[in-house]
Amino acid sequence: MENSFDVAIIGGGINGTSIAYQLSKMGRKVIIIEKDQLACQASSAAAGMLAAQAEIEQDGPLFQLALKSQAMFPAITSELYEYSGIDIEYVNKGMFKIAETEAIANEVKMQVAFQRKWDPAIKWLDAKELQEMEPSLSPNVVGAMYLPNDGHVQPTKLTEAFAKAAVYFGAEIRENTEVLSFIFENGQVKGVKTTQGIIHSEQVVIATGAWAAKLMRESGLDISVYPVKGECFSIKTDKPIINTTIFSDKRCYLVPKRNGEIYIGATMVEHTFDNKVTPEGIATLIERASQLVPEIKEAAWERVWSGIRPQTADGLPYLGEHPHWKGLFVASGHFRNGILLSPITGKLVADLLAGRLLDESLLSAFQLERHKETIGLGG
Structure with missing residues (x-):
């Protein structure tokens, strides 16, 4: 060897x-x-x-690094398929960063103004505009920052x-x-x-x-690298209930995958390598996610999992x-x-x-x- x-x-x-x-x-x-x-x-x-x-x-070094890396995905998707034969399931249908109160809406609108310096396609959508694009979203959502160029992979x-x-x-x-x-x-x-x-x-x-x-x-x-556990679960629907990634500042996201699954996460438990999934963690996620998209309560349960992410000081x-x-x-x-x-x-x-x-x-x-x-x- x-x-x-x-x-x-x-x-x-x-x-x-x-x-x-x-x-x-x-x-x-x-x-x-x-x-x-x-x-x-x-x-x-x-x-x-x-x-x-x-x-x-x-803005800062991490933000600039993230923008450069995000821009690499269309090319890296094709490149990796050529050399590996694996489709990484790159989906680029955008993301909504949700505001659930007027106070949060004011903060998100400021983020829209800031982020448009790098992507003029980013915009604020009010509740009516948001409902037209994603009818399954709760009518209680005040509005959202629409990021049309944010995607996801498997x-x-x-x-x-x-x-x-x-x-x-x-x-x-x-x-x-x-x-x-x-x-x-x-x-x-x-x-x-x-x-x-x-x-x-x-x-x-x-x-x-x-x-x-x-x-x-x-x-x-x-x-100063330390572990942060994140618990997640997924549901599956016969027909899509959302088409765009939903991201909330309450540390909840819903990511619709190609196979009909919606990934929902994630909890944050610092300083542990114990990767067990807890009822409390999943219950918290279900509550947060169903407040955003009530229909998930009727969806088919798929699976739960957790991961240990590396954070620094x-x-x-x-x-x-x-x-x-x-x-x-x-x-x-x-x-x-x-x-x-x-x-x-x-x-x-x-x-x-x-x-x-x-x-x-x-x-x-x-x-x-x-x-x-x-x-x-x-x-």
């Missing part, structure tokens, strides 16, 4: 596979090391929303497509293989020790989501090289934006590793040592 590679990527989720795809396409010899199976954690639990302008409300299929396309270009995938520690020599990473033996590589990427902090402590770095992901160990990189902490940011994460991190990143300012806000007060450096 071959155990020497140009790049070893730890984590077979959405961002690990995206990075692997971009590096493999460059001709780099890449291995993905996954302790369980591909897309078995947050990548398969997400709803797949590409909500750059609904979830991120202020996240598990996107992860599998990145992985299969990476394999097309020569990448290797090892599942059920856990990384135990790093091998360092003279300030340089030289590989990793795993449950299946040593893998040699002078570039290693940690893309293990909420589990990144544990591995980083092995390198003497204490980064300042809400920004970590993308960059370890400050002490050359060749060791991190791509983690994407929280609710992992699916949205996966194309740009793959491209930027691959360019960084290959020495092709022309504008390093794109990653400056996401470097590992950006806030020393919450990051401890060890020896």
